Amino acid sequence: MRVNRWTVTLLAAFVALLTIAPLLWMVSVSFMARGEASQFPPPLLPDSPTLDNYRMLFGTFGVGRFLANSVLVSTLATVLALLFTVPAGYAFATLRFKGRDATFRLLVAALVVPGQIGMLPLFLELKAMGLVNSYAGALVPWLAGIFGIFLVRQYCLSIPDEMLEAARIDGASEGQILRRVVLPILTPIIVTLALFVFLSSWNDFMWPLIILADQQLYTLPVALAAMSREHVQDNELMMAGAVITTLPVLILFLALQRFYLSGLLTGSVKG
């Protein structure tokens, strides 16, 4: 059994290394001097590590602006998504109102419909509203988060009814109950949902590509895609750009992975 134990662990370590190797290499190449990575065999570590690529990205290419755009759009998307979906998820789970169950069944069915189906009409709709080429236009899809409602509702189903009744008898209004009694219980699922929305809006590409025409408004992925089309040969520079784009979300995930993985299972297995 001794042999077995170590073979399995070694195999897992090998597979894990193979999996994160592209990310490690991305970081390594981002510190290489210009042209250093264009050799055969490809160098694994920089000869003399340099920050030139990062300096050039922030200095010449104005990546600071795109980074700020991404932070702004993702933060606002997260706040708005929470404001819209948390009360709705709670209402669908615990409050009795007319048409509640029928509406919820429709929402669950709508989860199957991919958002890209309505992208062209949504573009025209936002054009009529004057929201094309604005942050507001980029934020709009995050308001309609059916998955978030579903996630919060699932969690709220475990809140005991007696608890809410007790608060009602004490004379608390429904709004007060949500704020003072329910929200503290919901903290874990709110963190999970916030993390989901922040990561997905940060990583989102197709919608910002469509709705943001002005380069000043580009988020990091849109800017990186545009840059990578123009600078196909500048590998070291592109790797630095990839690091700036993906490192923030990777760190966020590593810090809060417990919340992320538990939410992922609620969403997929019960869905």
Next chain:
Amino acid sequence: MTAVSRTREARAGLGMSAPALTAIVIFFVIPAVASLLLSFTDFDIYALADLSNLRFVGFQNYARLVENPLFWKAMGNTLWFVLLGVPFVVGLSLFAAMLVNSRWLKWRPVWRVALFAPYVTTLVATAVVWRYLLHTRYGLVNYLLSLFGIAPVDWLGDPHASLPAILIFVGWKTFGYNMIIFLAALQTVPRELEEAARIDGAGWWTRLRHVTSPAIAPTVLLVSVLTVAAMFQLFAEPYVMTQGGPAQSTVTILYFMYEEGFKWWNLGSGAAVAFLLFLCILAVTLVQLRLARKAV
């Protein structure tokens, strides 16, 4: 409970769900329905400038699509992505899940996070990284292959290699997500059952067939459905790595829709593509669910 508090509860319920429901109707339901209507019009760059140029054209957009070779190319490519990608991704995820679930594994959480990490990275950023990894002359992938005496492959330049190359990237990016779902299913297999089978002399393969697979069969289906839907929605991968090329070998349905709609501004025709894409996803999902019902 009094009638007054019942009314209050109902009013609060409506009030709390109204903002989200309104947003869903305006930004999701109406556009999805409008997509079907739009597909029966000749909405183009002229209509974009002046709505009076808009005409109802019936099924003309669909008729034109059927005659467009690039549309069929995109459909065919997407079909290949599904046919090759689903077994590839499901197999990879299941392998990773069984490895991480192994009873002899030490430091389990470390390996789990490492294998999951690619899933949370930014798609565009890692696509840029992989475009470089797959570089014909300086890429690490071809270097590794050369160690085994395999001649360099022109991954992103050869029409026969480009689709598998993108699939390798997609598999790397997504297997961690499915692995977590498989892990949850594998953990429902009682250890005692496996233990009993082992004591009865059942080998690894027998245990896999008779103990593990019945328990995870529904999950295999769930993951397949999710993966089919994901394969139908590939866009950023070809956009960044190949721009649909070479020789249009990586144009996906969604990439085709994007070009129709936002490059050529044929929004009517683009909407028709979107609607057909929806029908495809729906059909495949229904067939898979039907098969599952028969199998169970």
